Amino acid sequence: MSRIKNLKKTLLSDNYYTLSKFNFDYQKSDGSWVNPMREVYERGHGAGILLYNTTKKTVILIKQFRLPTYLHDHKDGFLIEIPAGLLDEDNPEQCIIRETEEEVGIRIKSVKKVYEGYSSPGVLTEKMHFFVGEYTEDMKVSKGGGLASENEDIEVLELPFTEAVRMLNEGEIVDTRTIVLLQYAQIHKLLD
Numbered sequence: 001m002s003r004i005k006n007l008k009k010t011l012l013s014d015n016y017y018t019l020s021k022f023n024f025d026y027q028k029s030d031g032s033w034v035n036p037m038r039e040v041y042e043r044g045h046g047a048g049i050l051l052y053n054t055t056k057k058t059v060i061l062i063k064q065f066r067l068p069t070y071l072h073d074h075k076d077g078f079l080i081e082i083p084a085g086l087l088d089e090d091n092p093e094q095c096i097i098r099e100t101e102e103e104v105g106i107r108i109k110s111v112k113k114v115y116e117g118y119s120s121p122g123v124l125t126e127k128m129h130f131f132v133g134e135y136t137e138d139m140k141v142s143k144g145g146g147l148a149s150e151n152e153d154i155e156v157l158e159l160p161f162t163e164a165v166r167m168l169n170e171g172e173i174v175d176t177r178t179i180v181l182l183q184y185a186q187i188h189k190l191l192d
């Protein structure tokens with residue numbers, strides 16, 4: 001029998017994405033029922049990728065302004081991240097191939113899915129699809145930088161993997177998705 005009943009949704013904002021309030025009956029593990037309220041932000045799902053070059057022993061990361069981090073403790077709000085984007089109508093693999101070209105100017109054909117995970121399960125419905133992909137010099141087709149039409153302003157960083165790992169260990173990389181994939185590369189020795 002379900003421990004969740006009478007789920008009621010109240011829309012709070014659909015200004016850009018959707019913020020809703022939910023009330024529901026929840027049966028606790030001791031059998032009693034309570035009526036919690038939760039706010040949930042829905043903006044679809046996402047995909048991100050660690051691009052690596054086994055000849056040069058480099059990875060591609062990006063730097064862009066992230067307002068929420070600027071509001072909370074980050075020094076300047078410019079975060080070092082993996083290329084990533086929101087799934088539009090496409091599937092995760094098509095999405096990450098498209099975002100890779102838009103954000104860093106690399107036209108990649110094959111990517112490998114390594115993980116799937118909820119970004120912030122207490123508040124967001126979003127699930128992230130994590131990929132890795134090997135790139136070579138001949139795949140570089142533009143400077144990247146993101147879509148001007150969406151006001152994206154992305155700096156592309158091509159770094160030795162050892163430098164990315166140093167930045168990870170010294171707290172200069174603070175985006176969880178980027179931490180996950182750099183650690184994946186270490187564990188699986190992608191650049192040894």
Ligand SMILES: Nc1nc2c(ncn2[C@@H]2O[C@H](COP(=O)(O)OP(=O)(O)O[C@H]3O[C@H](CO)[C@@H](O)[C@H](O)[C@@H]3O)[C@@H](O)[C@H]2O)c(=O)[nH]1
Pocket residue numbers: 016017045046047048084085086087099119126128150151152
């Ligand atoms: N006007 C307006 N535009 C917005 C707003 N929120 C997002 N956008 C636009 O939507 C674009 C989304 O760009 P994507 O590259 O598709 O997504 P992303 O912001 O990089 O998100 C990725 O990283 C997030 C983690 O920080 C992930 O949550 C997400 O799934 C994805 O992987 C932004 O550049 C911006 O133009 C908003 O509130 N107002």
Ligand SMILES: [Mg+2]
Pocket residue numbers: 083084085086099103
């Ligand atoms: Mg993006």
